[in-house]
Amino acid sequence: MKPHKIFLTFLSILALIALIAFFLPSGGVVIPPGIHINFPSLKSLVNYEEVQYKDISSIVENNRPVDTIAPVIGDTLGRNAASDTTPGKEDSAAATRQDTIADAIQRKQRPRVKKNRQKNLQYPRNDPSVLYPFFRSLEQLPGQDKLIRILHYGDSQIEGDRISSYLRNQLQKEFGGAGIGLFPVVLPNNTNIALRHSLTRHWSRFTPHELDEANFRHERFGVLMSFSRFSPYYSYYQDEVYEAGIRIADSPISFDLNSQFTRCRIFFGYNEKPFIVKMNYEDQTKDADMMPATNSLKEISWNVPPGLDELTVTFQGNHSPDIYGMALDGKRGIALDNIPLRGSSGTGFTQYDTAFLKTMMNHLKIKLIMLHFGINLVPLVREDYTFYENRFYRQLKMLKSVNEDVSIIVMGVSDMSRKEGGNYRSWPNIEKIRDAQKSAAFRAGCAFWDTFEAMGGKNSMPGWVFSNPPLARKDFTHFTYKGSVVIAKMFYKALMKGYRDYQQQAPTGSAKAYLPDTTGTGQPDSLKHAPAQHQGLTDSIR
Numbered sequence: 001m002k003p004h005k006i007f008l009t010f011l012s013i014l015a016l017i018a019l020i021a022f023f024l025p026s027g028g029v030v031i032p033p034g035i036h037i038n039f040p041s042l043k044s045l046v047n048y049e050e051v052q053y054k055d056i057s058s059i060v061e062n063n064r065p066v067d068t069i070a071p072v073i074g075d076t077l078g079r080n081a082a083s084d085t086t087p088g089k090e091d092s093a094a095a096t097r098q099d100t101i102a103d104a105i106q107r108k109q110r111p112r113v114k115k116n117r118q119k120n121l122q123y124p125r126n127d128p129s130v131l132y133p134f135f136r137s138l139e140q141l142p143g144q145d146k147l148i149r150i151l152h153y154g155d156s157q158i159e160g161d162r163i164s165s166y167l168r169n170q171l172q173k174e175f176g177g178a179g180i181g182l183f184p185v186v187l188p189n190n191t192n193i194a195l196r197h198s199l200t201r202h203w204s205r206f207t208p209h210e211l212d213e214a215n216f217r218h219e220r221f222g223v224l225m226s227f228s229r230f231s232p233y234y235s236y237y238q239d240e241v242y243e244a245g246i247r248i249a250d251s252p253i254s255f256d257l258n259s260q261f262t263r264c265r266i267f268f269g270y271n272e273k274p275f276i277v278k279m280n281y282e283d284q285t286k287d288a289d290m291m292p293a294t295n296s297l298k299e300i301s302w303n304v305p306p307g308l309d310e311l312t313v314t315f316q317g318n319h320s321p322d323i324y325g326m327a328l329d330g331k332r333g334i335a336l337d338n339i340p341l342r343g344s345s346g347t348g349f350t351q352y353d354t355a356f357l358k359t360m361m362n363h364l365k366i367k368l369i370m371l372h373f374g375i376n377l378v379p380l381v382r383e384d385y386t387f388y389e390n391r392f393y394r395q396l397k398m399l400k401s402v403n404e405d406v407s408i409i410v411m412g413v414s415d416m417s418r419k420e421g422g423n424y425r426s427w428p429n430i431e432k433i434r435d436a437q438k439s440a441a442f443r444a445g446c447a448f449w450d451t452f453e454a455m456g457g458k459n460s461m462p463g464w465v466f467s468n469p470p471l472a473r474k475d476f477t478h479f480t481y482k483g484s485v486v487i488a489k490m491f492y493k494a495l496m497k498g499y500r501d502y503q504q505q506a507p508t509g510s511a512k513a514y515l516p517d518t519t520g521t522g523q524p525d526s527l528k529h530a531p532a533q534h535q536g537l538t539d540s541i542r
Helices: 002-024 040-045 056-064 092-108 126-140 164-173 208-213 354-364 385-398 430-443 451-455 461-465 483-505 526-527
Strands: 029-031 034-039 147-154 179-185 195-199 204-206 227-229 240-250 264-270 277-280 284-289 294-303 309-315 322-329 333-340 368-370 408-410 417-420 423-426 446-451
Touching: 029 147, 092 354, 092 461, 126 147, 126 368, 126 408, 126 446, 126 483, 147 164, 164 333, 164 483, 227 526, 240 322, 264 277, 264 309, 294 354, 322 333, 368 385, 385 430, 408 430, 417 461, 423 461, 430 446, 430 451, 446 483, 451 483
Parallel strands: 147 333, 147 368, 179 333, 368 408, 408 446
Antiparallel strands: 029 034, 179 322, 195 240, 204 227, 227 322, 240 309, 264 294, 264 322, 277 284, 277 309, 417 423
16 A cells, blocks of 8 residues: 555544544443443543542551461452443553553552551441441440441442451451351352352352242341252242252351351241251261241351361252251351342342331341442442432341441542543542432431542542552452452451441440431432432442
8 A cells, every 4th residue: 555545544533533532422322231331532532631640658558468368369259250331441552551651650659558448337327326226236345245236338349248357257357256247158150259169069049139020929038138949949949859958168268267167057038848958067967957947047057166177058859948058157246248239329228128127137136237429320420429329228227227226337438540641540539429328327317427538539440450569459449458458458447447436435334315307308208119210320249
């Protein structure tokens, strides 16, 4: 090809790029079924503007993940742990610029690291009594054969026991306790650093996601928002006998206290026929029992010696019960359960059998619920998130109604970045979602912790991604394990400060009831019949 033709072709390509950049909306376009097409604006192509990423050196220096198992395991989720949000697909251009950006961030770090300001818990009307029931339970723990249970709900940000594992270990060291808590027989996405887990055949896991295609019609999903079975869920019962087992072994990359549990419990119910269950460890069958048919929630419990290398629970029968979870705990102290709900924005709890959920929560004697959601809502860019605030408020209101001793802490949405004009910028709606969560928490009488600001605020995620070692994954959404430890350390400090303040300020035995303000921002109960446009947020719990 002649030189002038090459030049004309090149100019034509540039003109085409300029036309696309001029006519394509700045926010991109979405093509069904959810394909997002974005392109740099003409201004960004002509005038390159480098975003000033937040310096997070003081955050890392004051919350270093060095006293944990992180150096052993690195990023436990690996690269095959797909993001459950639409953004975050790193392109080749970003890959070539990472080292340059990382170097620039390192150069901008202060020569002397300043102590970062502690991000404390926030309370409605600055009234910390919303957590007094939980703090009082902590205060009464020493010398008692009492177990305090904490539920840690979240989206894929906590998957694999991230954040939960560090919090559990610190709380158990401070207040006693052992074990990894409650988990489903069939693990979601087969990720949990706290245990080695294997199943025989026949097992199935059911979540609300399968309701439309399921051949059962009940909505009893319990605390874990799922249940498992070892026989098919038919409306009639065959003569075939099914046998299935779950083997739990000590994980070499978990905290030592995880293997020091002294009690194993199975929560089940609604089996139309009896089944046999066996407990095996140390190469022996230690117990075997026939469990009768039941139409309610039941529990099987075994006392086991601490420090077991492995144990196996075997089931046999021609009709499986719905198995709502397995718990490995101590008999006293703290139990903390990691409950990741991939794809959820935290608004699905009231959609299913809340009476059964409350029954199981009361059976487990829940004292604190932590909710960490938000990243799945970020791609739904809106000017106003009142619809989300109201729906999230309904969830908090229902969870608070379990009993008067349940306290709730909402951990706000974390920072997320998308690429704009060659730079990574925070999504423009992060703070709006954070504010909606905070408002819902305060209306419901719950505490709030600002994850976004704790990370460093706007445009802080690149600092986490390009940190050495990386504290967030290259989808600019999810923390690595080490990053989750940094977040967990900051949250733990805030929680313990709240507890120490309670010890100094609250009269002995006091835990006044906080009355949430339900008169200020709407009528939540009316949302049961809200118009369709306000129901545009769907949880996909898998």
